[in-house]
Amino acid sequence: MMSSTKQASSNLWVREWPLALAVLTLAGSLLAKQAIAGMLQHPVALVLLLATLCGVILTAAVAIVRHADVLAHRLGEPAGTLLLTLAITGLEVAMVGFVMSTGDEKPTLARDTMFAVVMLVLNGFMGLALVLGGLRHREQAYNLQSANAFLVMILPLTVLGLVLPNYTRSTVGPMLSKFQMVFLSVISAVIYGIFLYVQNGRHRGFFMDPAEAAVDKAVARELEHHSGGSTLFHAVMLGAYGLPLVLLAKQMSAPLDAVVIRLGAPVALGGFIMAVLVLTPESIAAIRAAREDRLQRSVNVLLGSVLASIGLTIPLVIAISLVTGRRLVLGIEPAEIVMLLLTLVTATLTFALPRTHVLLGCVHLLLFAAYFMLMFDR
Secondary structure, eight states: OHHHHHHHHHHHHHTTHHHHHHHHHHHHHHHTHHHHHHHTTSHHHHHHHHHHHHHHHHHHHHHHHHHHHHHHHHHOTTHHHHHHHHHHHHHHHHHHHHHHHSSSOOTTHHHHHHHHHHIIIIIIIHHHHHHHHHHHHSSEEOOHHHHHHHHHHHHHHHHHHHTGGGTOSSSSSSOOOHHHHHHHHHHHHHHHHHHHHIIIIITGGGGOOHHHHHHHHHHHHHHHHHSOSOHHHHHHHHHHHHHHHHHHHHHTHHHHHHHHHHSOOOTTHHHHHHHHHHHHHHHHHHHHHHHTTOHHHHHHHHHHHHHHHHHHHHHHHHHHHHHHOOOOOOOOOHHHHHHHHHHHHHHHHHTTSSEEOHHHHHHHHHHHHHHHHHHHOO
């Protein structure tokens, strides 16, 4: 019995090899700063360095989602999905903050990341989830009130944060005055706080499906039996992965700058890479849920990640800009405004009916392809 317990404990820690990989990569990058500086001068070495850092961060992010997912199932809906969303979004926000505040000035990084999150999630991952779910189940049902609640928050926050700065009178260009930045920061935090209260209190039922709730309880018991760790263990590991990942993101600052300068890559590529790294593991779980005919969970995860990303990133980057004095450009380009508004209108129409199908997913994937084309067609 004792031997069995020790073996189970040993296997539990063996699964956490991504944490050791992240820590070793971080230590290596800190100890080899001169060698890394030399690699930035050579295109092939630069691409390999950036790919290595991205690979390690993505591997560790998958482990974070694994721990958050166990906790999410044990908490039940909608609190569980909220925890999963905040864990990943918090990582994204911290990474953007670190990269933005170090190295060369990157006034558009936060803007590009938030825009990439909207395009990647609402068009790329949501489209894929709807297509794969529709191919397997023809039509899929979800709680219409949950999607409406998410979209009614996403629409004003994205327009106020990414479009309005282009049209204010007090500053020249796509920037806000200090008063406007403080105002936008406060209302973003307040609106998101109100949403959390509604989601987890007053209208908790909007974000749940009765049939799905029964499945979640069964899955929770299954996970608790097979996860091999206590709730406290998973909570501690969630925090343990976060610190090295944020510090690794800081090490990405110089390679990202070099890719833009030396290889002539689009400036927006940095924000896209950040969005892909932190959102892919969580979105894979959402796509898997859609294939299992649990579309409500996909809606909660994907739309929740967009809302959390906008609602939390805006106050943080504004605070960094005000404290450090670094420029912050929030307004997106005219072509991007068209893509953003088209995406928001299409998402609203997609979730105007209580059932989804393949056609809707294909339209979102088409919009994602258009966004990707425009990013490189400069």
